[in-house]
Amino acid sequence: MKIAVMGAGAVGCYYGAMLARAGHDVTLIGRPSHVEAMNRDGLLLDFGASQEYVTVTGNTDAAGVAGADMILFCVKSTDTVEAGEQIKPFISANTIVLSLQNGVDNAERLGGVLGQPVIPVVVYVATSMGGPGHVKHHGRGELVIGPSAQSQTVVDTLVPAKIPVEVSDNAEGALWAKMILNCAYNALSAITQLPYGEVVQGVGVWDVMRNAVDECLAVAKGCGVTVxxxxxxxxxxxxxxxxxxxxxxxxxxARGKASEIDFLNGYIVRKGAELGIATPTNLALHALTKLQETKVA
Structure with missing residues (x-):
């Protein structure tokens, strides 16, 4: 299958590499230095205990998705609309589009731009970039997708590539569960620049996380979502x-980039305000992370 990855960050590179090593024709759309390294050497897939170079095609232009049977849409939530507009001229009604993004409304927003259904995907993987053309896998890798006429094709493509996939009738709830996890950890890890294992050792941190989670669950309930x-x-x-x-x-x-915090804790704050549900812990985590963004901007 011809597969394109729009947004060759850590998540996109990991799944793109897994599909390429399974024999699919994979094109990754990314930054110039990253694309140059992939086209020169291949994409280095680093499992820690083992490493291998995988042959992929890198491209800096959204036109690189042209002709793809399946697109893994992996851009940041802040870039969903703009990136969607960039790929729209190059896809057909038969193109399978998967949204592998944080937050709960990206598939809906992207579908609105493209004028066709987008399959929401919940991603459970720990990855990072080790440099241009180098993706590190730290753990997990399973996906949960929403049901559609194309879901079986997705499963048949990804599972042989050693990417576990579950089709869920409650994909929306699964997206919320993942976002709530992000609301608990992401801001605290960002503000402190510490990994999860060290974050939770902080005084009172578990209580802060519990408060944030309780607020998220209250907002989810107010939205009619079963988590x-x-x-x-x-x-x-x-x-x-x-x-x-x-x-x-x-x-x-850490890379001096804007984050997706507006679509995580910030989303909970906005929805809470609409519903009349207080979200003081998420408000504080969002505000502090935005201050950190100001420092690195």
Whole structure:
């Protein structure tokens, strides 16, 4: 299958590399230095204990998605509309578009731009960039996708590439569960520039996280969303299973980039205000992270 990845960051590069090593024709749209390294050497897929170069095509232009059977849309939530407008001229009604993004409304926003359905995807993977053309995998890698006429094709493509996929009738709830996890960890990791395992050792941090989560669950309920599973149990487990992982928000700030915090804690604050639900902890985490963005801008 011909597959394009719009947004060749850590998440896009990991899944693009896994699909390319399974034999698919993969094009990654990214920054010039990154594209140059991939076209020269291949994409270095680094599992820690082992490394391998995977043959992919790099491109700096959104036109690189032309002819793709499937697009993994992996740009930051802040760039969804602009990037969607860039790829729109190059896709057809039959192109399978997957939104592998943080937040809960990207698939809807992207579908509005493209004028066709977009499959929402919940991503559970720990990755980071080790430099141009170098993606590091730190753990996990499973995906949860929403049901559609194309879902089986997605499963049949990704599972043989060793990418676990679950089709869920409550993908919206799963997206909220992932966002709540991000609301608990991302800002704290970003503000302190510490990995999850060290963040949770801070005085009072578990209480702060619990308050943030309770606010998120109240807002979810107000939105009519059923959040599946043991949300707090999953949050506790993250510190155990990914102790060395920095949040994507922390990685953005470390690189001097704007973060997605407006679509995480900021989203909870906005929705809470609409519903008349107080969200003081999420408000504080959002405000402090925005101050950190000002420092690195």
């Amino acid at each position: 599946p599973g043991d949300v707090w149990g999953a949050i506790e487990k993250i510190a155990e299973t990914m102790p060395g992982q920095f949040s994507s928000t922390a990685q953005d700030l």
